[in-house]
Amino acid sequence: MQQYEVRHGMTLIAAILLLSLAVGCTSEDAAGEGSLRLQAGGGKALETGFPYTEGGVEYAFVDGWSLQFTRYVVVIGGVKLTDPDGGSVVGSWDGPAIIDLKKNSGENQDIVTLEGLPARRLDLQFRFFEATDQAENRNADASIAEEMIADGYSCWIEGDASQDGETVHFLLRLKTPTLYTDCINGKDGTKGIAIEANKTIGAFIYAHALHLFWDTLAAGDESLRFDAFAAVADAEGEPETVTESELADQDLTDLRDAKGDPLRDTDGSRVFYNDGGVLPPDSLTLLTFVEYAARYGVHFNGVGLCLSEIE
Amino acid sequence: MSARQRYGWKTAFLLLMALAAFRCGDETLGEALTFDTAAQGVTESGSPGGAFINGKGWRITLESAVLAVGPVYYYSSEAQASLLDRLFTLKSACACPAHAQFDKGTVLGEIRRQVVVDLLAETPTTTGESRGEKGHCRMFELHFHPPGEIPTDADDAAFKPLEGHSFAVSGVAEKDGVEIAFSGWLTIPDEGTMRIVESVPADVALDGRAGRAVLRIHVDRQLANLDFASIVDASGACLEDAGEGVCRIGEDSQAHLGWLSGVRSRRSYSLEWLE
Numbered sequence: 001m002q003q004y005e006v007r008h009g010m011t012l013i014a015a016i017l018l019l020s021l022a023v024g025c026t027s028e029d030a031a032g033e034g035s036l037r038l039q040a041g042g043g044k045a046l047e048t049g050f051p052y053t054e055g056g057v058e059y060a061f062v063d064g065w066s067l068q069f070t071r072y073v074v075v076i077g078g079v080k081l082t083d084p085d086g087g088s089v090v091g092s093w094d095g096p097a098i099i100d101l102k103k104n105s106g107e108n109q110d111i112v113t114l115e116g117l118p119a120r121r122l123d124l125q126f127r128f129f130e131a132t133d134q135a136e137n138r139n140a141d142a143s144i145a146e147e148m149i150a151d152g153y154s155c156w157i158e159g160d161a162s163q164d165g166e167t168v169h170f171l172l173r174l175k176t177p178t179l180y181t182d183c184i185n186g187k188d189g190t191k192g193i194a195i196e197a198n199k200t201i202g203a204f205i206y207a208h209a210l211h212l213f214w215d216t217l218a219a220g221d222e223s224l225r226f227d228a229f230a231a232v233a234d235a236e237g238e239p240e241t242v243t244e245s246e247l248a249d250q251d252l253t254d255l256r257d258a259k260g261d262p263l264r265d266t267d268g269s270r271v272f273y274n275d276g277g278v279l280p281p282d283s284l285t286l287l288t289f290v291e292y293a294a295r296y297g298v299h300f301n302g303v304g305l306c307l308s309e310i311e
Numbered sequence: 312m313s314a315r316q317r318y319g320w321k322t323a324f325l326l327l328m329a330l331a332a333f334r335c336g337d338e339t340l341g342e343a344l345t346f347d348t349a350a351q352g353v354t355e356s357g358s359p360g361g362a363f364i365n366g367k368g369w370r371i372t373l374e375s376a377v378l379a380v381g382p383v384y385y386y387s388s389e390a391q392a393s394l395l396d397r398l399f400t401l402k403s404a405c406a407c408p409a410h411a412q413f414d415k416g417t418v419l420g421e422i423r424r425q426v427v428v429d430l431l432a433e434t435p436t437t438t439g440e441s442r443g444e445k446g447h448c449r450m451f452e453l454h455f456h457p458p459g460e461i462p463t464d465a466d467d468a469a470f471k472p473l474e475g476h477s478f479a480v481s482g483v484a485e486k487d488g489v490e491i492a493f494s495g496w497l498t499i500p501d502e503g504t505m506r507i508v509e510s511v512p513a514d515v516a517l518d519g520r521a522g523r524a525v526l527r528i529h530v531d532r533q534l535a536n537l538d539f540a541s542i543v544d545a546s547g548a549c550l551e552d553a554g555e556g557v558c559r560i561g562e563d564s565q566a567h568l569g570w571l572s573g574v575r576s577r578r579s580y581s582l583e584w585l586e
Binding site: 216218221222251252253254262270272274275276277278279280281282284 | 366500503504505508509532536538541565568569571572575576577578579
């Protein structure tokens with residue numbers, strides 16, 4: 001009888017041990033399957049242009065410009081959902097798709113719906129590609145998509161800015177292929193996305209257009225500016241149109257106005273863009289700054305940040 | 312309950328406790344570590360005492376170069392927004408002005424006092440003892456505040472060349488036969504996190520071995536984008552005269568903004584363990 005009790009006790013403990021091992025460090029096990037509807041959008045900046053107010057905060061250019069986007073075309077693909085523990089891929093979509101985020105008044109647009117996903121928390125990664133003829137044009141104007149494919153652009157950002165009766169057209173065709181991984185969910189601050197059984201969870205990749213015109217790549221004291229863009233609009237090509245190649249003419253250590261004089265703030269001090277110490281010292285130009293800003297301005301589910309890797 | 316039964320239960324209980332303690336390896340506490348630190352100015356060619364040519368084509372010979380740095384923090388996480396991402400294909404978290412979420416990881420060490428470093432010194436300047444814990448330092452950050460804003464053990468004489476600023480430099484720049492003697496001071500504007508050079512990549516094991524962590528300050532990279540033509544007028548006269556034929560690097564000049572970019576650049580600093 002005593003031997004039986006000892007064996008019974010040991011069996012019970014062994015069972016607890018096994019259960020402990022099984023549960024181990026895993027806090028969220030799959031329980032059924034669900035789907036993810038992934039979209040992309042540009043938020044209110046694309047919808048209404050600048051200035052705009054959101055959440056009680058006014059987003060306006062400190063140098064007095066107003067600005068409207070007419071196109072915001074990106075090339076998205078390489079979506080992967082992975083198991084946070086082992087890294088195995090449980091859902092994927094290669095794409096890529098060429099999507100104009102300005103279309104439909106800036107409302108979120110479908111990228112893909114992935115089905116049969118394990119109902120648990122998953123890590124998300126995706127890519128912005130340079131366009132190739134493998135890309136599917138979802139809704140961009142055909143001529144734009146063709147040019148993006150021909151020249152390998154990953155972003156085509158276009159619009160008009162106005163100040164005191166002057167209008168400057170901007171056309172930024174960027175080659176900024178980037179891999180985004182380990183995304184933080186902007187809705188709740190957790191990592192990745194929780195898939196629920198028998199449901200389709202919505203999520204979106206957010207092209208945060210503000211970044212393109214902020215004067216910092218670091219944290220804090222950001223201001224929206226357009227003077228440095230407008231100053232080089234007549235430097236080459238069409239007058240009153242600023243392109244990415246003209247941004248390369250603006251030296252971040254010596255920003256100039258349209259007359260060639262030092263570009264100054266309203267208090268008379270020279271305008272300085274804070275690159276956060278990130279930019280290569282041999283490429284301190286407004287173009288490089290905007291390329292980094294475009295990469296950093298891509299978020300998940302609102303303003304959730306991802307690790308980004310230049311490709 | 313017999314002694315045998317009690318023994319069985321005790322054994323099982325101990326096994327369970329041991330399993331609970333070790334099942335998640337990343338929850339272990341760090342072991343305390345104290346290590347010595349130092350800082351030294353360097354250039355691509357070695358000592359900053361020699362001349363070097365910067366990105367604007369000026370051959371620079373330094374006569375003095377001093378800075379005040381501190382606090383310094385050593386972290387376990389990988390660098391945010393790595394400057395070397397293309398070169399080393401490191402991942403980088405987005406630096407978002409409005410909503411930073413980057414986790415710097417464990418603070419493995421810190422120098423909380425401000426120290427003055429003569430960047431032309433032939434040997435590393437001792438910058439104090441860091442207290443923290445063992446681990447692998449993958450990132451560090453430097454704070455550059457004007458003297459007096461941070462506690463220090465340095466005496467007034469050490470700070471004197473800085474004249475209340477964080478950086479001081481003087482020397483001679485030459486290009487296309489034009490020679491300009493220059494001097495200047497620089498204070499990083501107190502805006503946002505401008506005075507913190509964050510997320511500088513590192514790869515240093517802090518494991519208790521002999522030696523010290525030496526901060527390398529790449530003086531040539533700090534001065535890489537100074538165009539000295541911006542501190543003289545068309546006739547070559549100083550825009551701001553510092554006396555004795557020396558031109559001051561004025562705050563309104565390109566040279567000043569280029570210098571500001573240089574001292575803020577993550578590429579201007581590195582960390583090395585010297586035994």
